Amino acid sequence: MIEVGALRALRSVAALGTLARAAEELGFTASAVSQQIKRLERQVGVPVLAPAGRGVVLTPAGQAIVDSAPEVFQALERCAEAAQSVSEGAPRGTFRVVAFSTAIRGLLAPVLRGLSARCPDLLVRITEQDPDQALHSVGAGAADLALVHDADGLLPAPLPPSLVRRRVHTDIGDLVMSRTHPLARLGEPLGGADLAGHAWVTSPPGTVCHQWFRRLFADEPDVRHLVDDFATQLALVAAGEVIALIPRLARPPLGEDLVSRPLRRPPKREVHAVWRRSADTSPAIRAVLAELGSGRLATTS
Incomplete structure (x- = not known):
């Protein structure tokens, strides 16, 4: 009989292309993953x-196994969910969440204390991942829930039938x-x-x-600084020379020296929670x- 661990290792190698990357995702050594594949x-x-x-590629036999793997994992997950339901549906065990950084700060961090109080037997583990990687982690069974965004308001890519998506938040960009600064004295919203x-x-x-x-400009804007970290952007804004466009999820408390102003046509992105369909009753x-x-x-002016 095929071992579940070996099946999971093969699926991860198939998705990531190398034993080393699969080992990193699964939390094993490359040698351990190699041994699982040999047993399979x-x-x-x-x-x-x-x-x-x-790297490596699947043989036709390996591809046939990987194609059948989702049905196996979904059946196993339904077994686990049935057992939890019998136990009065109390959340327990380790729950693995993957999310982009600003969703961790603005959506997950504010609810952890309340979640811990309501579900004391549930241990939440959070890992920062970009949306594409997060979707893979959930689909591969390496995570239980992903928070992803739709990348600049574009329609989200279709999900495979094995995954379910629900919108949980709309993130909006404001000027800071x-x-x-002269803009701080103008009426709201700004055009x-x-x-x-x-x-x-x-x-x-x-x-x-x-x-x-x-998208805010028809002409070339005066960009003085290119900085990826939003806290560093705000430090430069505090000097009074520049302004910034900051997503609300990414915005720490501004303090007394900074203010935010809404835009007349603000940029938006939708944040979705994604999980495996087989875990619907979890x-x-x-x-x-x-x-x-x-x-x-966790954003304030």
């Missing part, structure tokens, strides 16, 4: 991997400036004409926030989603 090959009687440059002629600090090209920023998922639905953001 002995169990099925044929090779499941073949070398390809510095020194309290003495594109109000922004002309001012100097900026913004996130580097290739980030969602830089895409948000570029008491832990229901508890975490309930907290996210009632949580308060």
